[in-house]
Amino acid sequence: xxxxxxxxxxxxxxxxxxxxxxxxxxxxxxxxxxxxxxxxxxxxxxxxxxxxx
Numbered sequence: 001x002x003x004x005x006x007x008x009x010x011x012x013x014x015x016x017x018x019x020x021x022x023x024x025x026x027x028x029x030x031x032x033x034x035x036x037x038x039x040x041x042x043x044x045x046x047x048x049x050x051x052x053x
Contacts (some may be wrong), residue, residue: 001038008034 012027019026 001042004038004041005031005034008037 009027009031012024012030015021015026015030016024
């Protein structure tokens with residue numbers, strides 16, 4: 001979960017440096033996207049665990 005969020009924030013930081021952006025928009029959007037994907041992945045895994053019991 002943490003790795004996904006970290007990688008998305010790193011990508012956003014890289015994009016903010018490549019395409020000059022004063023507000024850090026890429027890092028904000030991609031970090032929130034990474035959080036959403038991580039929670040989706042966690043939810044899917046928990047459903048699989050609960051259905052197997």
